Amino acid sequence: MITTPSTDPLLMASIRVLSAGQAATGAFIASPNFPQYGFAWLRDGAYCALAMDAVGETASSDAFHRWAADAVERQRDRILDVVNMLRAGQDPEPQLMLPTRYTLTGMPESDSAESWPNFQLDGYGTWLFALRAHLAGADAGPLRAAVELAAEYLAASWAMPCYDYWEEFGDRRHTSTLASIAAGLQAAAHMLDRPDLAATADAVLVFIRESCVSDGRFVKGPSDARLDASLISLATPFRLVDHDDPVMAATIEGIRTTLASPSGGIRRYLGDTYYGGNPWLLLTAWLGWHDRLAGNADGHAHAVGWVRGRQAADGGLAEQTLHEPQDASAVQPWIDRWGPVADPLLWSHAKYLLMQSDVEDAAWS
Numbered sequence: 001m002i003t004t005p006s007t008d009p010l011l012m013a014s015i016r017v018l019s020a021g022q023a024a025t026g027a028f029i030a031s032p033n034f035p036q037y038g039f040a041w042l043r044d045g046a047y048c049a050l051a052m053d054a055v056g057e058t059a060s061s062d063a064f065h066r067w068a069a070d071a072v073e074r075q076r077d078r079i080l081d082v083v084n085m086l087r088a089g090q091d092p093e094p095q096l097m098l099p100t101r102y103t104l105t106g107m108p109e110s111d112s113a114e115s116w117p118n119f120q121l122d123g124y125g126t127w128l129f130a131l132r133a134h135l136a137g138a139d140a141g142p143l144r145a146a147v148e149l150a151a152e153y154l155a156a157s158w159a160m161p162c163y164d165y166w167e168e169f170g171d172r173r174h175t176s177t178l179a180s181i182a183a184g185l186q187a188a189a190h191m192l193d194r195p196d197l198a199a200t201a202d203a204v205l206v207f208i209r210e211s212c213v214s215d216g217r218f219v220k221g222p223s224d225a226r227l228d229a230s231l232i233s234l235a236t237p238f239r240l241v242d243h244d245d246p247v248m249a250a251t252i253e254g255i256r257t258t259l260a261s262p263s264g265g266i267r268r269y270l271g272d273t274y275y276g277g278n279p280w281l282l283l284t285a286w287l288g289w290h291d292r293l294a295g296n297a298d299g300h301a302h303a304v305g306w307v308r309g310r311q312a313a314d315g316g317l318a319e320q321t322l323h324e325p326q327d328a329s330a331v332q333p334w335i336d337r338w339g340p341v342a343d344p345l346l347w348s349h350a351k352y353l354l355m356q357s358d359v360e361d362a363a364w365s
C-alpha cells in the first residue's frame with residue numbers, strides 16, 4: 001500500500017488514469033489517445049492490476065482478472081486444439097495461437113488491413129502471476145477453469161518461437177517471454193495445486209540459465225546477445241532469480257550502463273527504432289522499482305525524479321520521450337504513420353505506482 005499519497009500528486013494522477021482507462025468490462029485499454037493502442041493487452045493489463053492491488057484498489061484488479069478469465073474461457077476450443085496438436089508433436093500455425101491483445105469486450109480483434117504481430121506468450125504468464133498475487137492465497141473460485149486453460153496452453157507451447165514483449169522478432173525465443181511463462185506456471189501450480197506445472201516452470205528456468213546467458217548476463221534470447229530492459233522482470237517482480245544473484249546483478253548493471261540515455265532514462269534495447277528508440281517511462285520506473293526492492297535508494301530516487309520530470313502538463317505519462325532517440329531519422333516516420341506517441345500509456349502509470357508503493361509487503365514479494 002502507498003504510504004504518502006498526499007505528497008506525490010503523480011501517484012493520485014496515476015490512479016485516476018488507470019481508473020479512467022478501465023472499461024466497464026474490467027479491461028484496461030493500453031492508451032485512450034492512441035488509436036493503435038485501443039485494445040487491452042494482457043501484458044499491460046496484468047501490470048495495471050498489480051499496481052491497483054498495490055494501492056488498495058482491489059475492486060479494479062478484481063474486475064480485470066474476471067475480464068481476463070472470461071476472455072481466456074471464450075478461447076477454450078482453440079486452446080484445447082492447440083494443446084492437443086502440440087502434445088501430438090505437431091506445430092500449430094501462429095494464427096491458431098491465442099492473441100496478445102483483445103477488444104475491451106474480451107474478443108480477439110478482427111483482421112485489420114494492417115496486420116500486427118499478435119502471437120505472444122508472455123501476457124498469459126504475467127496474467128497468471130498477477131492473479132495469484134491478487135488472490136493472495138484465496139481460492140481461484142470461478143476463475144479456476146481459465147487458470148487451468150492458460151496454464152495448459154503455456155505448458156504445451158512454451159518452447160515455441162513467438163513475438164517478444166515489443167512485438168518483434170517473431171521467429172525467435174525470448175528470455176523475458178520465457179520468464180513470464182515460468183512465473184505464470186509457478187503461479188498456476190500454486191493456485192491449482194499442480195506440481196507438474198511447477199516442474200515445467202523449472203524446465204523453462206533451466207533453459208533460461210543454459211541458453212539465455214552470455215558473458216555473465218541474461219540476454220535478450222538464445223540467439224540474441226543484446227540486453228533488453230524487460231529482463232528486469234526475472235527478479236522484479238517475478239523473483240525467479242534473486243536480485244543479488246551474480247548474473248542478475250550483472251544484467252541490471254548492464255541495463256543501467258548500456259541502455260540509459262544521456263539523461264538517465266532507460267531504453268528497450270540497443271538498435272530499437274520504434275519512434276526513434278528513445279527511453280521509455282515505464283522502463284525507467286521498472287528499474288526504479290527493482291532498485292527499491294534491491295535496496296538501491298539512489299537508483300530509486302533517480303528513477304522517480306526522471307519520470308516525474310517527464311510528466312505531461314495534463315498529468316499523463318507517455319510511452320517514451322522523443323528527445324533522446326537512438327535513431328533520429330526514425331521518429332518522424334512513426335509520427336507520420338501512427339500519430340504522436342501514446343500519452344497517457346496506462347502501464348507507464350502502473351510502473352510508476354509499483355515503484356512508489358510499499359511493494360515490499362505485497363503478496364508477490
Ligand code: BGC
Binds near residue numbers: 037044167
Ligand atoms: C509495445 C508492447 C505493448 C503495446 C501496448 C507496443 O508498442 O511494444 O509492449 O504491450 O505497445 O502498450
